[in-house]
Amino acid sequence: MGKNPYILEMKGIVKEFPGVKALDDVTLKVTTDSIHAICGENGAGKSTLMKVLSGVYPYGTYEGQIFFQGEEMRFRNIKESEQAGIAIIHQELTMIPELSITENIFMGNEITRNGLIDWHAERQHTSEILKKVGLSINPDTLIKHLGVGQQQLVEIAKALSKNVKLLILDEPTSALNEDDSENLLQLMLGLKADGITCIMISHKLNEIAAVSDAVTVIRDGHTVESYEVEAGHVDEDKIIRSMVGRSIENRYPEHQSNPGEIIFEVSNWCVEDPEVEGRMVCKNSSFNVRAGEIVGFAGLMGAGRTELMRSVFGRNYGIYRSGTIKIKGKEVRLTSVESAIENGVAYVPEDRKNLGLNLLDSIRKTIVSADLKKILTGLLLDFDKELAAAEEYRKALRIKTSSVDVGVTTLSGGNQQKVVLSKWMFTEPDILILDEPTRGIDVGAKYEIYKLIHELAAQGKAVIMVSSELPELLGVVDRIYTIFEGTITGELPASEADQESLMKRMTITSSL
Amino acid sequence: MKQIKQVLGGDFRQYTMVLALAVLIIFFNVISGGRMLTPSNFQNLLSGNAYVLILALGMLMVIVIGQIDLSVGSVAGFTAMAMAIVAEKYNLPWFIAVLFAIVLGLLIGAWHGFFLAKLGIPGFITTLGGMLMFRGGVIWISQSISVPAPEELRFFGAGYLPEWGPAFTRMNNSTLLLGIIAICAYVYMEMKKYKRSGDITGEKAPLWAVTTRVVLVSLVIAYFTWLFGSGREGTSFPIPGLILVILVIIYHTITQKTTFGRHVYAVGGNKNAAALSGVNVSRTYFLTMMNMSLLAAIAGILFVGRATAAGPSDGTSWEMDAIASVFIGGAAVSGGVGTILATMVGGMVMAVLNNGLMLMGVGADKTQVIKGLVLLMAVAFDVYNKNSGRASIIGKLFPSKEEKSDK
Numbered sequence: 043m044g045k046n047p048y049i050l051e052m053k054g055i056v057k058e059f060p061g062v063k064a065l066d067d068v069t070l071k072v073t074t075d076s077i078h079a080i081c082g083e084n085g086a087g088k089s090t091l092m093k094v095l096s097g098v099y100p101y102g103t104y105e106g107q108i109f110f111q112g113e114e115m116r117f118r119n120i121k122e123s124e125q126a127g128i129a130i131i132h133q134e135l136t137m138i139p140e141l142s143i144t145e146n147i148f149m150g151n152e153i154t155r156n157g158l159i160d161w162h163a164e165r166q167h168t169s170e171i172l173k174k175v176g177l178s179i180n181p182d183t184l185i186k187h188l189g190v191g192q193q194q195l196v197e198i199a200k201a202l203s204k205n206v207k208l209l210i211l212d213e214p215t216s217a218l219n220e221d222d223s224e225n226l227l228q229l230m231l232g233l234k235a236d237g238i239t240c241i242m243i244s245h246k247l248n249e250i251a252a253v254s255d256a257v258t259v260i261r262d263g264h265t266v267e268s269y270e271v272e273a274g275h276v277d278e279d280k281i282i283r284s285m286v287g288r289s290i291e292n293r294y295p296e297h298q299s300n301p302g303e304i305i306f307e308v309s310n311w312c313v314e315d316p317e318v319e320g321r322m323v324c325k326n327s328s329f330n331v332r333a334g335e336i337v338g339f340a341g342l343m344g345a346g347r348t349e350l351m352r353s354v355f356g357r358n359y360g361i362y363r364s365g366t367i368k369i370k371g372k373e374v375r376l377t378s379v380e381s382a383i384e385n386g387v388a389y390v391p392e393d394r395k396n397l398g399l400n401l402l403d404s405i406r407k408t409i410v411s412a413d414l415k416k417i418l419t420g421l422l423l424d425f426d427k428e429l430a431a432a433e434e435y436r437k438a439l440r441i442k443t444s445s446v447d448v449g450v451t452t453l454s455g456g457n458q459q460k461v462v463l464s465k466w467m468f469t470e471p472d473i474l475i476l477d478e479p480t481r482g483i484d485v486g487a488k489y490e491i492y493k494l495i496h497e498l499a500a501q502g503k504a505v506i507m508v509s510s511e512l513p514e515l516l517g518v519v520d521r522i523y524t525i526f527e528g529t530i531t532g533e534l535p536a537s538e539a540d541q542e543s544l545m546k547r548m549t550i551t552s553s554l
Numbered sequence: 555m556k557q558i559k560q561v562l563g564g565d566f567r568q569y570t571m572v573l574a575l576a577v578l579i580i581f582f583n584v585i586s587g588g589r590m591l592t593p594s595n596f597q598n599l600l601s602g603n604a605y606v607l608i609l610a611l612g613m614l615m616v617i618v619i620g621q622i623d624l625s626v627g628s629v630a631g632f633t634a635m636a637m638a639i640v641a642e643k644y645n646l647p648w649f650i651a652v653l654f655a656i657v658l659g660l661l662i663g664a665w666h667g668f669f670l671a672k673l674g675i676p677g678f679i680t681t682l683g684g685m686l687m688f689r690g691g692v693i694w695i696s697q698s699i700s701v702p703a704p705e706e707l708r709f710f711g712a713g714y715l716p717e718w719g720p721a722f723t724r725m726n727n728s729t730l731l732l733g734i735i736a737i738c739a740y741v742y743m744e745m746k747k748y749k750r751s752g753d754i755t756g757e758k759a760p761l762w763a764v765t766t767r768v769v770l771v772s773l774v775i776a777y778f779t780w781l782f783g784s785g786r787e788g789t790s791f792p793i794p795g796l797i798l799v800i801l802v803i804i805y806h807t808i809t810q811k812t813t814f815g816r817h818v819y820a821v822g823g824n825k826n827a828a829a830l831s832g833v834n835v836s837r838t839y840f841l842t843m844m845n846m847s848l849l850a851a852i853a854g855i856l857f858v859g860r861a862t863a864a865g866p867s868d869g870t871s872w873e874m875d876a877i878a879s880v881f882i883g884g885a886a887v888s889g890g891v892g893t894i895l896a897t898m899v900g901g902m903v904m905a906v907l908n909n910g911l912m913l914m915g916v917g918a919d920k921t922q923v924i925k926g927l928v929l930l931m932a933v934a935f936d937v938y939n940k941n942s943g944r945a946s947i948i949g950k951l952f953p954s955k956e957e958k959s960d961k
Contacts, residue, residue: 358830380832389830397830400823411820412831422811429754446884465831514752 046112048240049074049208050095055106057090057099063102064090066263072208074255077230077240077273078252081247081281083510085261085343088243092210096130097123111207128296129201130210133344135193137200139186144168146185147200171199175229190318191222198229202238209233215249216344219321226252245342247549251276259284281540282549286512286541294517295489297496302333302518303370306387306473306504311365313353313528323349323360325528331473331504336495338519338536339508340544346528347508348392351475355389356382369473383412388471390462392478392508397463399450406432406446408461413469435464439494456487463494474498475506480514492518512541524548556870571883571899572930582910589913590906592783597792598606598780599710601860603905604794605630607854607898609876610883612849613804614897615842617880618809618822621670621677624873625662625684626850631869632657632688634854638701638864648704652855659851662688663844671839672937680843693866699866701860710778711859713793725783726790734777744768753898794856801849806894818842822889879904880926882932903928 049489050072057065065087069128072078097117107113110126117123120130137146144164153160153167175195185193194214201209202401210231215223223246229541230240230253244250250257251274258268259281266284271277313324323346331337352359356379367374369385376382382389388411391397399408409432410417417427432446440461443453450461459479466474476495480488495518499505509515514524515536522539524532524547532547582588609626616623637655640646646654659909663675669680689899693854715728723730744764811813820828829835851874858864883900885892907928911921 355830356832378832378834379830380834383832391827391830396824397826400820400827400890402819402823407816411816414816418813422807423813423816425811426750426754434753 047073048109049111050241051107051109052091053107053109055091055094055104055108057087057094057104064263065094068106068260068263069266070258070265071104071268071269072239073270075234075237075239076255077234077242077253078256078258079250080241080243080260081245081250081285082260083285083512086260086285088260089212090263091260092130092212092241092243095123096128096210101443102159107486110467113386124206124403127205127207128210129204129206129208131197131201131214132211133213133216135190135197137185137193137197142182142184142186143172143179143188143199144181146196147171147181147203149200151204151525164340168199171203172196174202174257175199176225176232183281189222191218194218194222194226203519206238208239208241211245212243213344214242215246215247216245222273223249226499245549247276247278247281249256250281251278257281261285279417279546282542282545286545293489293492294514295496299335299499299501299520301335302502304330305333305370306331306506307368308354309368311350311354311367312363313349313360313365314363316360320365323528324353327365327525327528327530329523329530329533333472333502333504334499335521336499336505336519338515339506339525340512340515340522340548341508341510341525342548343510345525345548347478347525349528350525351389351506351508353392354382355387358389383471384508386470386472387475388412388466388469388473389475390466390477390479392481394458394462394482399458401451402449403449404449404455405441405443405461406420408450409435409446409464409468411517412465416468427436431468435468437438439464440490451503456483456490459483459487459491460494463491467498471503473504473506475508477508478510479507480509488514494554512544515544516541571896571903573745575899575903575906578906578910582906582913586910586913590910591781593781593783593789595909595913596781597779597785597789597795597910599905600795600798601792603901603908604792604798605857606872606879606905607798607901608801608849608853608856609872610879610897610901611801612846613873613876614880614883614885614892614894615805615809615818616677616846617877617887618818618889618892619839619842620822620825620878621839623666623681623844623846625666625681625688625770625855626846626876627869627872627874628688629659629662629686629847629850630854630857630867630872631633631692631849631867632695632854633662634703634858634868635692635696635701635864635866637855638703638858639695641704642701642751646704648706651704654708655851655855656848659848659854660844662850664840667840667843668845670748670843671836677843689870696864696866700863702863705859707840707855707859708862709859710793710797711856711861714788715793715796715880717788717790717791722751725780726785728781729779729783729790732796733775733783736775736779740771740775741768754955763769791867794860797852801895802898808896814838814841814926819890822891824890841899875904882929884932884936887933900932903932903937 048071050070052068052070055065055068056063066266068087068091070091080088095108097120100118101116107476110128115126117126138149147168148164153163172179175198177195177199185196188196196380196428198209214226218226227249230242233240242250253273254267254271254276255273256270257276259266261284302420307330309328311324311327312322315321315323316541327350339347349359353362353552356376358379367376374385376385376387395401400411403411407498410428414423417424417431419427429446435441436443436446441460441464442455450458453461479495480491495505495507507515507519514538519536522534522536522544523530524544526548534543565568579590589595599949609630613623633655633811636658637651640654641648641651666684670677715726715732717726719727744767748759748761748764789921809818817828818834820833821835821838825835854869857868879901880892880897881891881896881900882903885897904925907925908921911924
């Protein structure tokens with residue numbers, strides 16, 4: 043058969059979830075001793091593909107073949123793929139913070155002598171491996187005392203300790219600052235020289251351009267393109283075009299916007315990450331919204347969109363550092379969610395099940411829950427008012443249910459979202475922030491939600507819509523801000539924007 | 555089946571335990587040869603368990619917010635003992651002493667609330683600390699000796715409604731009046747509900763079902779009125795029972811019909827969603843814990859009133875009875891679920907079990923075993939039902955045929 047130039051070949055991979063084809067005939071070929079970049083939008087199928095490769099989805103739950111070093115692999119779990127020499131480093135770090143570096147590196151893989159852990163050998167090995175990744179710290183240090191960048195290096199060290207041949211890095215630099223990112227890229231180049239192949243999933247095209255030898259673009263579960271490149275001379279625009287290049291059908295209702303005065307203005311908003319000291323999740327963000335206007339926020343996952351919105355909404359997230367909010371020209375201090383609601387701000391969270399709903403509640407209780415004052419008669423809640431409000435929204439938003447007394451869990455995703463929207467419309471807000479309002483909703487329900495958003499704007503409300511689906515933003519909103527790593531990187535009227543110009547601002551490209 | 559549902563109205567599930575309670579009472583009455591359903595037995599049952607049921611009121615709210623309070627027994631014992639000592643030492647009038655105990659209860663609650671709400675220490679730990687501290691505190695301040703409580707408290711702990719009026723009723727007239735008021739209030743509320751039932755949805759509740767329900771419930775109230783009122787001279791509906799009834803009405807209203815009550819359920823159901831809906835989560839935690847210790851103080855006062863003296867071991871393991879009542883009443887360990895009325899039924903199940911087994915001559919040892927099993931079974935049944943999506947024990951007893959024709 044001769045020498046196979048590819049360390050990994052994935053052929054015709056098809057992975058279906060109930061109702062969704064996440065991967066459809068995906069092919070991936072990775073040359074030995076290279077750095078291979080995989081790009082694609084959120085939900086394009088990158089992570090699913092890596093889960094198929096690493097055995098998270100065992101052999102038999104997908105179609106297609108995986109060849110690793112010339113042999114067909116049928117991994118039933120992660121352990122087997124690790125034994126073969128494939129290691130994956132996830133976006134979220136998976137180490138145990140209360141244990142030391144040594145303990146974490148040998149977790150589940152302990153060196154034992156006579157049934158007891160040989161700490162001396164483990165420590166010695168750890169020191170050696172740490173040197174390889176360029177860390178010179180005591181192997182007894184607890185993980186929680188390390189910075190995020192160092193933790194990432196320890197993760198890589200852990201993979202190296204298992205004799206890895208193919209290292210997969212899923213968004214490795216998304217949580218790192220620039221120095222740490224640069225370090226990591228250098229390390230990858232070093233690993234390549236040592237004969238370890240890397241697959242890197244990233245949104246940061248400048249990083250891809252700097253180190254990769256080949257690029258594969260995945261979109262909607264298909265391989266769009268795959269080609270070799272020369273590190274340092276990568277056409278970033280070409281990648282962007284293939285990432286977004288799908289046609290926009292007529293999936294959005296027509297609308298005419300009549301923006302009025304600026305009624306919501308945020309200036310120089312700075313917020314610190316509550317978990318990582320010194321890391322700013324919002325950096326000097328300034329934006330404004332007019333009455334009757336729909337403003338979109340485009341950004342990739344982790345760009346800080348949700349964090350920005352939640353911190354604006356009564357400082358519900360992060361540590362407020364500086365910045366001002368003006369509503370209808372008057373400066374307000376929204377120090378709690380309560381005060382935000384009182385000042386006419388509403389926020390529909392992106393995570394419906396964990397943040398938007400109390401899943402134990404009935405529809406009628408949910409609809410009134412953000413403004414109980416409106417159903418008070420004297421000191422007591424008036425159930426007649428509650429029922430009247432619930433019935434009103436049920437009719438207005440066409441919530442499909444047998445009765446408003448049933449639990450919200452009995453509803454479909456689209457109807458649940460309508461209940462959440464009702465809950466916030468019930469507070470009669472002037473400014474409505476919608477965070478991924480159509481996530482997990484089928485196409486028909488999406489259309490209804492879009493129409494509702496237009497209606498709200500037509501009533502003179504200022505609507506902010508956060509979304510990672512660019513076609514949706516282009517189809518629904520009037521003006522778009524792009525956000526990357528906590529910084530607002532651009533502002534465009536929707537009529538002048540297209541997916542490529544947005545994607546360029548949502549990823550840092552070296553030309554900017 | 556459909557008819558039964560309509561008669562019971564609203565929340566079908568709550569009636570499961572009521573049914574179990576009724577079966578239990580009748581069962582013990584038969585086994586003990588009619589000694590269960592006598593005036594004096596029920597008077598004792600109520601005044602002897604009122605304090606645990608009062609604790610259960612607060613415990614329900616604590617469990618709904620997803621916490622637990624292990625300190626209530628110790629706090630009840632401590633506040634009552636402090637009250638007795640202060641009253642004796644400074645010769646205070648009884649109402650000042652009671653006020654002192656209530657303020658002390660509120661302060662202790664604020665202490666627990668501070669650790670939970672402001673420092674984020676789980677209620678389990680906070681109140682485990684409280685349980686040890688205040689148990690030790692009782693023994694410390696009393697030097698392990700019982701202290702007589704103010705005389706007047708006996709009325710609250712073990713008193714009866716007064717006798718008055720004509721004798722031809724052949725029962726205690728205060729109790730009779732109370733029963734009549736209860737029936738009238740119930741009928742009035744049902745009528746009001748019926749009148750408005752169709753206003754918004756256009757679907758009126760069937761009149762015959764409402765009527766049947768009203769008649770049934772009125773009969774039950776009338777029966778208990780007679781039971782409590784027809785005892786020997788000088789006995790009637792006990793005062794601690796009356797206090798309990800008043801507190802039940804107050805707390806039922808708080809949990810079901812006030813903003814604070816809604817917040818309690820919201821925080822227990824989904825803390826993050828509640829916070830994003832403008833609920834002040836830490837204030838809700840704080841007030842709920844404070845309220846719990848307030849009720850513990852009230853329970854302690856009633857108990858020493860009945861016992862005429864505060865003892866160093868008063869309140870030992872009361873928290874367990876209170877917690878058991880709440881869970882038998884169908885509250886969820888994870889929070890967000892449970893009602894005051896169901897908790898009262900749960901507490902009555904425990905009380906009737908205690909009482910019935912005693913009448914049968916079963917020893918305290920075996921009673922404990924049986925109570926433990928009942929708790930486990932009740933919760934297991936609940937969990938099983940939730941997992942299999944069934945609504946109630948009745949749903950199990952009368953399976954699918956009619957259920958289908960319902961739809």
